[in-house]
Amino acid sequence: MIYQGNGLRFxxxxxxxxxxxxxxxxxxxHVSNVSFADGTLKIQLTAPSRFTTTRWSSARRFCVDVDASxxxxxxxxLSVYSGKLRTVRxxxxxxxSVRVVLDLTSRDMPTVISSQPTDVIEVRLExxxxxxxxxxxxxxxxxxxxxxxxPPEARAQIGDIVVDQDDEGRPSRVTVHTSAPVAVRDxxxxxxLTLELPDAAESPxxxxxxxxxxxxxxxxxxxxxxxxxxxxxxxxxxxKLQQLEDGKGFSLDLLLSTPAEPTPPPAExxxxxxxxxxxxxxxxxxxxxxxNGTHSQWVVEKEAxxxxxxxxxxVLESSGARVVMTRSDDTFIPLPDRPxxxxxLNANAFVxxxxxxxxxxxxxxxxxxxxxxxxxxxxxxxxxDAHRAQTGLGGRRVKPDSGAPDGGLAVLKHNATPCALIxxxxxNNPTEGRKLADASWRQSVAEGLGKxxxxxxxxxx
Amino acid sequence: xxxxxxxxxxxIVLASVGGAYILGSRQNxxxxxxxxxxxxxxxxxxxxxxxxxxxxxxxxxxxxxxxxTYYVTRETADDMELVPHVTSISVAGTPSxxxxxxxxxxxxxxxxxxxxxxxxxxxxxxxxxGVRINEGQATVNVSQSFVDNFNGGAREEQMTVYxxxxxxxxxxxVDAVSFExxxxxxxxxxxxxxxxxxxxPDASLVGRAR
Numbered sequence: 001m002i003y004q005g006n007g008l009r010f011x012x013x014x015x016x017x018x019x020x021x022x023x024x025x026x027x028x029x030h031v032s033n034v035s036f037a038d039g040t041l042k043i044q045l046t047a048p049s050r051f052t053t054t055r056w057s058s059a060r061r062f063c064v065d066v067d068a069s070x071x072x073x074x075x076x077x078l079s080v081y082s083g084k085l086r087t088v089r090x091x092x093x094x095x096x097s098v099r100v101v102l103d104l105t106s107r108d109m110p111t112v113i114s115s116q117p118t119d120v121i122e123v124r125l126e127x128x129x130x131x132x133x134x135x136x137x138x139x140x141x142x143x144x145x146x147x148x149x150x151p152p153e154a155r156a157q158i159g160d161i162v163v164d165q166d167d168e169g170r171p172s173r174v175t176v177h178t179s180a181p182v183a184v185r186d187x188x189x190x191x192x193l194t195l196e197l198p199d200a201a202e203s204p205x206x207x208x209x210x211x212x213x214x215x216x217x218x219x220x221x222x223x224x225x226x227x228x229x230x231x232x233x234x235x236x237x238x239x240k241l242q243q244l245e246d247g248k249g250f251s252l253d254l255l256l257s258t259p260a261e262p263t264p265p266p267a268e269x270x271x272x273x274x275x276x277x278x279x280x281x282x283x284x285x286x287x288x289x290x291x292n293g294t295h296s297q298w299v300v301e302k303e304a305x306x307x308x309x310x311x312x313x314x315v316l317e318s319s320g321a322r323v324v325m326t327r328s329d330d331t332f333i334p335l336p337d338r339p340x341x342x343x344x345l346n347a348n349a350f351v352x353x354x355x356x357x358x359x360x361x362x363x364x365x366x367x368x369x370x371x372x373x374x375x376x377x378x379x380x381x382x383x384x385d386a387h388r389a390q391t392g393l394g395g396r397r398v399k400p401d402s403g404a405p406d407g408g409l410a411v412l413k414h415n416a417t418p419c420a421l422i423x424x425x426x427x428n429n430p431t432e433g434r435k436l437a438d439a440s441w442r443q444s445v446a447e448g449l450g451k452x453x454x455x456x457x458x459x460x461x
Numbered sequence: 462x463x464x465x466x467x468x469x470x471x472x473i474v475l476a477s478v479g480g481a482y483i484l485g486s487r488q489n490x491x492x493x494x495x496x497x498x499x500x501x502x503x504x505x506x507x508x509x510x511x512x513x514x515x516x517x518x519x520x521x522x523x524x525x526x527x528x529x530t531y532y533v534t535r536e537t538a539d540d541m542e543l544v545p546h547v548t549s550i551s552v553a554g555t556p557s558x559x560x561x562x563x564x565x566x567x568x569x570x571x572x573x574x575x576x577x578x579x580x581x582x583x584x585x586x587x588x589x590x591g592v593r594i595n596e597g598q599a600t601v602n603v604s605q606s607f608v609d610n611f612n613g614g615a616r617e618e619q620m621t622v623y624x625x626x627x628x629x630x631x632x633x634x635v636d637a638v639s640f641e642x643x644x645x646x647x648x649x650x651x652x653x654x655x656x657x658x659x660x661x662p663d664a665s666l667v668g669r670a671r
Contacts, residue, residue: 287652294612335655356614360536396539403665409615410655423614
């Protein structure tokens with residue numbers, strides 16, 4: 001009995017030791033969910049586990065490294081619209097560790113409120129307005145039109161907005177949190193899905209680019225005294241709208257089909273030569289963030305600039321060029337920082353992409369070069385000529401940005417890199433505005449500019 | 462007896478006029494951002510605009526005309542350019558820099574929104590609230606609508622900015638121009654021209670010079 005008992009104890013000890021060793025060499029926990037609501041990010045684990053955090057305040061980034069050996073999620077990131085948090089993304093960066101990265105909007109670092117070990121890591125960002133608003137009584141969508149308006153100070157407010165993305169990076173769900181229960185009414189207007197929240201106070205305009213081929217962006221605003229939430233889309237899509245369990249907000253499950261007009265980067269380069277191989281090109285999509293650039297009923301300039309630049313990047317990279325963008329998303333970049341990046345990287349060329357506007361019904365493409373700079377002039381000429389040959393649009397010539405010693409356009413005049421600024425087309429010209437809104441035309445523009453850069457790199461005029 | 466009474470009175474009047482004019486000129490030179498949009502009223506009729514001498518009428522014979530150049534925008538077949546226009550003021554002596562800049566900007570602001578191919582270079586609804594000049598550097602204070610209502614590309618922004626810069630820097634003694642919006646420094650208007658540093662005039666943007 002004693003031996004038997006000791007033997008069992010010994011076997012049990014071996015098993016426990018083996019389990020312990022296994023636990024040390026490969027954590028059993030998986031990340032089972034990542035969610036953000038009400039100012040708090042929750043990382044759900046399948047078993048209690050330990051974690052470490054890293055803060056990069058200058059880069060506005062906060063990392064949580066979790067002892068976990070797997071991720072049980074189809075999603076790969078969340079795009080969040082809140083005061084402090086922009087995106088949350090995660091990956092299995094080591095066999096035994098999952099890294100969750102929070103991209104923040106400021107240098108203020110969040111606070112971890114979970115103790116070690118834990119099966120739910122909670123990261124608290126600044127308390128949002130959602131928590132402080134006064135909650136009105138729950139109302140039903142059916143009674144929307146009969147309601148007495150609630151005083152603005154007592155009305156619900158739109159808080160955090162979360163966009164879940166699937167494994168292919170496409171939006172799968174949009175969740176809008178409100179400070180109090182709200183009713184919601186959905187209507188299509190063209191390709192814009194509008195969700196009216198009659199109980200909620202008008203929201204300041206906030207725009208969250210989604211950059212999906214179907215769902216382009218989501219935004220908040222106000223209409224006749226109440227909040228509206230709008231999804232701007234390239235085409236109508238199927239969705240499932242439901243209120244959150246506590247009534248404080250709603251979610252939209254998006255059932256997105258393949259877009260009618262797919263815009264993948266070309267599988268093969270449209271370029272023919274080898275002049276771009278190894279060359280470094282800095283692309284500068286004009287405007288961004290708080291600076292919308294110009295606009296018309298067909299297009300917002302900063303969005304068109306960014307889309308063309310992304311397409312051009314794909315074209316150039318498929319021909320072996322290296323490409324750095326001054327901005328890759330809807331971010332405001334100060335004017336002096338743009339040429340500074342090209343000079344810091346010692347780039348072979350800097351191309352600033354813009355769209356034009358005129359009080360008159362002007363049209364056409366024009367390209368600017370840095371005054372008294374032969375290489376800059378050659379670059380602008382190559383871009384203009386190739387663009388014109390590709391799209392048929394030109395007509396406004398290649399021009400110096402100024403004739404004065406300290407005059408000129410900001411991204412050119414202090415730029416030692418061969419540089420050009422091209423105004424692709426006029427957003428308010430009916431023909432050109434519609435073209436700019438057409439993804440296939442923007443792709444053609446990108447291919448034309450790619451040919452122009454190839455021509456420039458080969459030393460041709 | 463009658464002559465004896467009038468002569469001292471005339472001397473007092475002349476001394477008052479002269480003193481008020483000198484005072485007015487000095488105050489004009491340093492005048493802080495006064496509204497350019499205020500009605501011109503009797504400025505060209507010989508009444509000094511200074512608050513210090515609102516009702517002093519100078520002898521008409523002492524006035525002479527000073528031409529001032531301001532710029533508007535013109536569309537060409539494939540570009541835009543600045544077009545000079547001339548307005549004038551009638552003054553005795555040399556008008557202050559501030560008064561010249563004030564008057565030229567006022568004329569520009571009052572130019573029609575559209576006049577054939579030419580048009581007002583300011584954004585719709587924009588106002589120039591004032592101008593001040595210190596040691597050769599002018600600062601033009603514009604309204605918020607100047608920024609909010611600007612909608613244009615690179616060349617359009619150059620037109621709007623340099624219509625003002627060339628106009629103000631056309632005043633002898635003014636070298637460079639910077640911008641404020643409602644009294645706060647303006648570093649960017651349309652995302653193409655850097656306004657964070659004072660700008661000097663750009664003659665290359667004026668018609669036919671390019």
